[in-house]
Amino acid sequence: QVQFVESGGGLVQTGESLTLSCVASGSISTKTVVWHRQTPGKEREGIASIMSGTPTAFYHPSVKDRFIASRNNDKNTVYLEMRNLKPEDTATYYCNFVDKSAPWGQGTQVTVSS
Numbered sequence: 001q002v003q004f005v006e007s008g009g010g011l012v013q014t015g016e017s018l019t020l021s022c023v024a025s026g027s028i029s030t031k032t033v034v035w036h037r038q039t040p041g042k043e044r045e046g047i048a049s050i051m052s053g054t055p056t057a058f059y060h061p062s063v064k065d066r067f068i069a070s071r072n073n074d075k076n077t078v079y080l081e082m083r084n085l086k087p088e089d090t091a092t093y094y095c096n097f098v099d100k101s102a103p104w105g106q107g108t109q110v111t112v113s114s
Helices: none
Strands: 004-007 010-013 018-024 033-038 045-050 057-059 067-072 077-082 091-097 108-113
Touching (some): 018 033, 018 108, 045 067, 057 067
Parallel strands (some): 010 108
Antiparallel strands (some): 004 018, 033 045, 045 057, 067 077
16 A cells, blocks of 8 residues: 655745655556645645646645646655745645545645744
């Protein structure tokens, strides 16, 4: 069973950037991977989907034009480049296959101060 390990989070100020990484323990080349985020008391929400066969990605309106998802299948890794961060982006970020078939990892915490 493929497992994901997220990293790259941290504490930044409004307007700054961060790039998150998500490394899988097995091949991800044939599956769409989705970045999710969750804040306390709220459900986890998908914010960026990076397709399996192409570099095409789809974004939640709240992050569109600020976040860029990408993948390196040779490294079994997906990335989330986050620009112009806002306090409302503060959350724990996770990745998983689009069918959520992998166990959820521990995520990586992103905190954006105003």
